[in-house]
Amino acid sequence: DFDYTITGYIIKPQITRSTRNSMHVFLNGRMxxxxxxxxxxxxxxxxxxxxGRHPLAVLQIRMDSQLLDVNVHPSKWEVRLSKExxxxxxxxxxIHEILKNTVLAPKVEVSAARQTYYEPISLDTLDTDMPVQKEIQQRPVQQEPVQVQPVQKPIMEPAEVIREPEPEYIPPAEPEKPVAREKLPDMQVIGQLHGKFILCAVENGLAILDQHACQERVHYEEIRAKLNKEPVMTDCLIPLQVKASADLVQRVDEINEAAADLHISFEPFGRDLLIVRRIPLWMKEIDAESFLQDVMDSFREEREIRYARMEKKKIATMACHRSxxxxxxxxxxxxxxxxxxxxTCExxxxxxxxRPTFVILSEKELTKEFLR
Known part of the structure; x- marks a missing residue:
């Protein structure tokens, strides 16, 4: 179901902004x-x-005009989409896959006030000759110079290229090679600074590691790997109570269906309470009652349970406490x-x-600071 074709560029996360003003989205040529x-x-x-920080990105999206309603706002800045x-x-x-497979070790310039470091990366997409409105072209825009990489391959193929299979034999295509993610640079430990940072010699520079952030990442991925397996369940000595409106209590079956990934079951308990008798063992390490209340609030506000996002926050908290x-x-x-x-981390x-786990000071920059 290929309803969209996307082209664009995203900037590496070392460069962020305090507002969303550097994110630009075009739909069928209209900003x-x-x-x-x-x-x-x-x-x-x-x-x-x-x-609290926001990325820099430009996305251009082509779509069937029947999926787009531009008559939501007089200025046509706001739109309504089908299949949003x-x-x-x-x-x-x-975006997540591209960033995950890109080397993201920050490089720190000692003379940061004189030069800003960043390198743009392209969102692999189809090429496009999308027109830009005249009113947009006339707006003066001041931006830092960005060197972009050329578009090389599509995110997805548009529907019109899908054809019936040919009757003759077609040899199987070779599997697409995954984007290679470079390993960490070789690090030779020099020592520790103020009980906070690990100093390491690397090729052409000095690496400074945040010891707490490094262990957070390690523990986060270890815990997440365990939770991806079938959870071990444990009975609660005292059932956990979750506040809910009378309407939500009556919709408990719908809530349990939405909460299936949590491996828990809510039961009505009076007019405005739900209870949970069994929970996954990992919830013992957090405030389980508070977590379940977040689950209920999520369903009440959005009519769905964004379990993955809530789970990520709780795992991050657990990893922090262990580090x-x-x-x-x-x-x-x-x-x-x-x-x-x-x-060993992904x-x-x-x-x-x-937050970055480490930064690198280049030998060239250090030498320059000593006027050599």
Missing amino acids: VRTFRLYKAIEDGYEDFIVK NQLEQLIRTE IRFNRNLTMDEMREVIRQLG NPYHCPHG
Whole structure:
């Protein structure tokens, strides 16, 4: 069901803004303001930038005009879309996959006031000659120069290229090779700074690791891997109580269907309460009653349970509590073990909250600061 064709560019998460003003979305050549698509872009960046910061991105979307209603607002800045959930999921997934498979180790310039470091990456998509409105062209825009990479391959093929299979034999296509994600640079531990940072020599520079953020990432991925398996259930000595409106109590079957991924079952208990008698064992490590209340609030507000997002926040909290704290001195072997574990992670460059796990100071920049 290929209803959309997307082209665009996204910027690596080292560069962010305090507002959404640097996110631009075009629908069939028209610039629009749409909170849900802005949110989909931000969700794609969720694991890579800190809360409260916003990415830089330009997306151009072609779609069947029958799926687009531009008569929502007099200025036509706001629109209404059919199959908007499908488009949101596409944007969110593609951006996240691109960032996950891109080397994202931040490089820090000592003379940051004189030069800003960033490198744009392209959102692999179909080429397009999308027109731009005259009124948009006339607006003066001041931007930092960005070198973009050429578009090379499509996110998805449009519907019109789908054909009936040919009768003659067609040899099977070779599987597409996944984008190679480079390993962490080789790091030789030098020592520890103020009980907070691990200092390492790397090729052509110095790596500074945040020991707490590194362990957060390791523990986050370990816990998430365990939770992806069938959970071990445990009985509650005292059933957990969740406040709910009378309407929600009557819709308990609908709620349980939406909460199936949680492996829990709500039961009515009076006019405005639901109870839970069994929970996954991992909920013992958090405030389970508070978590279940969040589940209920999510269903009440959105008529769905965004379990994956709530689970991520709770896992991040669990990982934080298990990790090395600041002001703890580590031995050389302990520091090497932190680095070894970090190297096994799917995303070793950011903690679960989006902060970098390490930065690199280049030898060239250090030499320049000493006037050599």
